[in-house]
Amino acid sequence: MSQQRNKRNQRSPRPPRPINEGWIPRTKLGELVQSGLITLDKIFANNLVVKEKEIINVLLPQLKESVITINMVQQMTASGQRSRFKAVVIVGTDGFIGVGSAKSREVGPAIRKAIGRAKLAVVPVLRGCGSKECGCGHTHSVPFKVDGKCGSVKIYLIPAPQGVGLVCADKVKQVLKLAGIEDIWSKSFGDTRTSENLVKATFNKATFNALKNAHKFNFNL
Numbered sequence: 634m635s636q637q638r639n640k641r642n643q644r645s646p647r648p649p650r651p652i653n654e655g656w657i658p659r660t661k662l663g664e665l666v667q668s669g670l671i672t673l674d675k676i677f678a679n680n681l682v683v684k685e686k687e688i689i690n691v692l693l694p695q696l697k698e699s700v701i702t703i704n705m706v707q708q709m710t711a712s713g714q715r716s717r718f719k720a721v722v723i724v725g726t727d728g729f730i731g732v733g734s735a736k737s738r739e740v741g742p743a744i745r746k747a748i749g750r751a752k753l754a755v756v757p758v759l760r761g762c763g764s765k766e767c768g769c770g771h772t773h774s775v776p777f778k779v780d781g782k783c784g785s786v787k788i789y790l791i792p793a794p795q796g797v798g799l800v801c802a803d804k805v806k807q808v809l810k811l812a813g814i815e816d817i818w819s820k821s822f823g824d825t826r827t828s829e830n831l832v833k834a835t836f837n838k839a840t841f842n843a844l845k846n847a848h849k850f851n852f853n854l
């Protein structure tokens with residue numbers, strides 16, 4: 634018993650707990666990541682499918698999360714309505730972005746589930762300086778005009794010179810800020826007046842899709 638106590642004393646101050654304590658990889662990619670044999674660039678360059686959120690936790694520990702909406706959704710059953718919460722979450726850091734949504738009977742689990750899904754959907758953001766008026770060559774904007782769609786909302790992201798800032802709706806700003814884009818002009822089409830919550834989610838998804846589309850042209854990986 635005294636030995637146990639000594640052990641406990643020795644351990645303090647306690648080291649910070651690693652995020653993936655007790656993670657047993659279930660996929661080959663997970664094993665590679667855990668043994669440190671693969672980098673994030675290689676995963677995206679080879680279009681490897683990330684099936685475990687721990688992979689992203691290990692390779693992108695600086696990822697930030699932001700909850701966009703929490704909605705109550707109902708389903709009619711024989712015994713009445715069954716209500717659940719639907720959460721839409723974006724995760725991102727400089728040069729990476731992911732969006733995910735999930736439903737659960739309670740708010741907390743819905744958000745956690747959505748974060749997990751958003752992590753699996755993380756894509757690199759193709760950044761550059763596509764503005765004719767700027768031409769500085771830094772990565773503060775997008776390299777060319779990109780568009781993305783979600784439902785009836787379509788959004789164009791247009792490269793802007795340095796110092797312009799994010800010229801777009803607040804809902805779009807959230808995504809772009811997380812992705813590390815500083816200057817942009819934007820244009821949106823479609824039913825952009827739909828109920829606030831839906832628009833938020835839709836706009837974010839459309840912006841995410843635009844950034845994802847840009848990734849298709851990313852040959853420098």
Ligand SMILES: [Zn+2]
Binds near residue numbers: 762767768770771
């Ligand atoms: Zn520039």
